[in-house]
Amino acid sequence: MSRNAEEHLSPPKVADGESYIHASVYTDPDLFAEEEEKVLRRTWKFVCHISEVEKAGDYRTHQWTGVPLVTIRGNDDKVRTFVNTCSHRGAKIVRDVAGNMKHMTCFFHMWEYDLEGNCTYQPREEGYEELGPTKDDLSLREIRTDIFAGLIFINFDGNAESLRDYIGEAGEPFEKIFNNHELEVFHYNQTHVKGNWKAWYLTNCDLYHEWSHLVNRTTSVLTKGYHDRPWRIQPNGHGYNAHHLDGSPFQVNYKKYKSWENRDHLVFKGLAPGEFRVTDIFPNLSVFFRATCIRLNHSTPIAPGHCIMEERGLAIKGESREDRRMRTKQFVQIWGPFSRNASEDCAYVEATHACQEAGANPYDLMSRVEKFEDGVHERIHSDTYLRHFWGEWSRLMGRPANNPKNFMEAAE
Amino acid sequence: MTISDDQIKNLIYKSCRLLDAEEFDDYLDLYTEDFEYKVTNYSPEIKSDQEWMDANRAELKGLLANVPLHFRLLGSFMRHATVYDIERNGADTANALTYVTIYYTTPEGATSVWAVGRYHDKIDVSGDTPLIADRNMKLETREVGIGTHLPM
Amino acid sequence: MSWQQVCTTDDVDEDAIEEFDVGDITLLVANAGGEYYAFPPNCPHQETPLSMGMIEGETLICIKHLWQWNLRTGELGDNAESPLLKYEVKVEEGAVMVNLEKELKYNYQ
Ligand code: FES
Numbered sequence: 317m318s319r320n321a322e323e324h325l326s327p328p329k330v331a332d333g334e335s336y337i338h339a340s341v342y343t344d345p346d347l348f349a350e351e352e353e354k355v356l357r358r359t360w361k362f363v364c365h366i367s368e369v370e371k372a373g374d375y376r377t378h379q380w381t382g383v384p385l386v387t388i389r390g391n392d393d394k395v396r397t398f399v400n401t402c403s404h405r406g407a408k409i410v411r412d413v414a415g416n417m418k419h420m421t422c423f424f425h426m427w428e429y430d431l432e433g434n435c436t437y438q439p440r441e442e443g444y445e446e447l448g449p450t451k452d453d454l455s456l457r458e459i460r461t462d463i464f465a466g467l468i469f470i471n472f473d474g475n476a477e478s479l480r481d482y483i484g485e486a487g488e489p490f491e492k493i494f495n496n497h498e499l500e501v502f503h504y505n506q507t508h509v510k511g512n513w514k515a516w517y518l519t520n521c522d523l524y525h526e527w528s529h530l531v532n533r534t535t536s537v538l539t540k541g542y543h544d545r546p547w548r549i550q551p552n553g554h555g556y557n558a559h560h561l562d563g564s565p566f567q568v569n570y571k572k573y574k575s576w577e578n579r580d581h582l583v584f585k586g587l588a589p590g591e592f593r594v595t596d597i598f599p600n601l602s603v604f605f606r607a608t609c610i611r612l613n614h615s616t617p618i619a620p621g622h623c624i625m626e627e628r629g630l631a632i633k634g635e636s637r638e639d640r641r642m643r644t645k646q647f648v649q650i651w652g653p654f655s656r657n658a659s660e661d662c663a664y665v666e667a668t669h670a671c672q673e674a675g676a677n678p679y680d681l682m683s684r685v686e687k688f689e690d691g692v693h694e695r696i697h698s699d700t701y702l703r704h705f706w707g708e709w710s711r712l713m714g715r716p717a718n719n720p721k722n723f724m725e726a727a728e
Numbered sequence: 729m730t731i732s733d734d735q736i737k738n739l740i741y742k743s744c745r746l747l748d749a750e751e752f753d754d755y756l757d758l759y760t761e762d763f764e765y766k767v768t769n770y771s772p773e774i775k776s777d778q779e780w781m782d783a784n785r786a787e788l789k790g791l792l793a794n795v796p797l798h799f800r801l802l803g804s805f806m807r808h809a810t811v812y813d814i815e816r817n818g819a820d821t822a823n824a825l826t827y828v829t830i831y832y833t834t835p836e837g838a839t840s841v842w843a844v845g846r847y848h849d850k851i852d853v854s855g856d857t858p859l860i861a862d863r864n865m866k867l868e869t870r871e872v873g874i875g876t877h878l879p880m
Numbered sequence: 881m882s883w884q885q886v887c888t889t890d891d892v893d894e895d896a897i898e899e900f901d902v903g904d905i906t907l908l909v910a911n912a913g914g915e916y917y918a919f920p921p922n923c924p925h926q927e928t929p930l931s932m933g934m935i936e937g938e939t940l941i942c943i944k945h946l947w948q949w950n951l952r953t954g955e956l957g958d959n960a961e962s963p964l965l966k967y968e969v970k971v972e973e974g975a976v977m978v979n980l981e982k983e984l985k986y987n988y989q
Pocket residue numbers: 923924925926927928942943944945946947
């Protein structure tokens with residue numbers, strides 16, 4: 317029997333209240349603003365790969381919680397991030413998305429900053445002698461920046477724990493492999509997704525949706541041992557999905573998709589042929605391995621229903637043209653704008669958001685539990701990680717994800 | 729008999745029409761046996777050229793056969809092309825440069841520009857009819873919404 | 881109609897599934913490692929065309945929810961919740977003969 321309005325609006329009938337969320341977490345502007353303060357500016361956020369700022373003066377501009385930023389390598393080889401705005405009138409200083417420069421010059425009044433963020437030049441400086449300030453008072457605002465396994469992260473919170481402590485054991489599936497090679501970014505794309513940034517991220521973390529991708533259905537779900545992998549939950553909202561419970565790798569059968577080859581050449585050192593792993597780093601980075609391919613995927617929140625999703629592909633620096641071509645070919649089969657999976661994921665997120673924004677679907681279920689015989693570990697089609705994510709989100713927000721608005725109203 | 733410029737133009741325009749109509753078998757017939765198809769662009773973010781699609785006959789055939797089994801953007805594409813230049817490389821091949829605008833129409837009938845780019849084609853003119861030996865769809869547009877399974 | 885020639889053994893590649901019409905009856909013939917099997921065109925689950933399915937050894941797999949059946953024994957494999965209907969098949973001098981006495985149909989809801 318179909319449900320009437322009252323039934324539809326009442327919380328799902330599940331044994332555990334933590335196993336669903338209220339859709340307003342994806343759509344509410346107040347929650348979005350609060351989330352910027354309490355979640356996005358207090359956790360470590362992935363920016364780019366070190367190869368993107370390889371030499372002194374190499375920079376990459378980006379933004380986080382609306383704040384324009386520039387990440388740049390200094391003459392001392394240290395990678396720093398600054399708020400990308402001039403201390404004078406606030407013009408954006410570095411306007412290109414990437415490049416190299418000796419110093420940063422604001423195009424409005426030609427003030428100049430060095431790569432360490434010091435204000436080093438003002439035309440006709442004597443004009444500030446009477447009233448001040450001095451150049452020393454005008455250096456750029458620096459944002460904490462650190463590197464883990466070649467991945468550059470920032471944190472607006474000066475008091476947050478170190479990046480290494482923050483990631484902890486969640487680095488286990490990828491740190492060694494990243495360090496086995498000198499890597500560089502060979503693929504980049506970004507897409508404005510009409511959906512919430514968390515919905516994008518959690519689509520990566522929801523392996524139950526592998527049913528919907530033809531690629532995953534044929535090459536993975538059909539493969540023996542597919543379900544025998546546990547979620548490995550880590551502190552700070554992280555988690556990963558890699559080996560079978562017995563420690564053996566999960567090897568995807570790529571040949572099952574028409575005209576594809578198995579991935580047993582060009583496999584990254586430390587992975588088995590065809591091996592799949594995914595690591596999810598709170599709040600929004602997913603690190604994927606598909607034997608010969610590495611994908612870094614995250615998004616930048618713009619509004620409750622709008623995020624900019626970025627995909628990066630990593631390859632081995634200096635590999636032959638043929639190897640690079642093969643690796644690229646395999647990467648873009650599954651990821652990127654002309655791929656089998658990424659465009660499907662975009663469609664799922666946008667379709668979901670359209671309904672949630674209209675209030676059509678008040679709740680989002682995450683009550684799947686498929687346990688191993690040990691009664692402890694949960695299999696990959698369990699919503700284990702989703703519950704973990706929302707637990708961390710609720711903790712940081714001080715609001716339960718299953719009823720954040722009522723809580724808000726009560727507090728007002 | 730030498731292949732005329734008009735025959736080459738017609739071949740390129742036909743490739744657009746057949747893709748619009750999703751007549752994939754006929755589309756593949758416009759190519760040589762060992763063609764290479766690519767979608768490429770320049771990314772200022774990583775300061776390098778990159779490939780977003782790279783497929784030979786077998787791969788494109790496999791993909792196009794699977795397209796109906798995939799979830800994809802609803803609606804339709806329409807390609808508008810103009811051949812700007814044809815250059816002969818001796819008797820057997822020619823290079824053609826074509827500017828392409830791809831319009832996307834939603835199921836509700838709203839149309840927008842989806843992407844612009846250029847076909848850099850190598851045309852085999854050694855036989856009775858011209859065939860596409862290589863195609864590089866060099867995209868100017870890098871933001872293509874949710875993306876697509878299809879060659880462009 | 882009883883025994884009818886539907887195709888020749890060459891018409892269906894190994895591990896392939898092909899569709900044929902005999903009179904008013906549409907059916908699929910699969911070649912699983914040199915053995916030929918004939919069955920109705922759609923999946924008993926949600927009417928998905930089984931011509932898009934996969935053959936792995938003796939197993940037929942529907943592409944949609946991966947219901948699986950052993951073609952030889954008829955046994956239900958992974959995910960399958962109901963049986964696959966099969967026609968009797970015999971191969972005579974390269975001709976694939978199918979007993980089409982009665983069209984096999986599922987009672988879809
Ligand atoms: S329709 Fe065939 S398995 Fe569901």
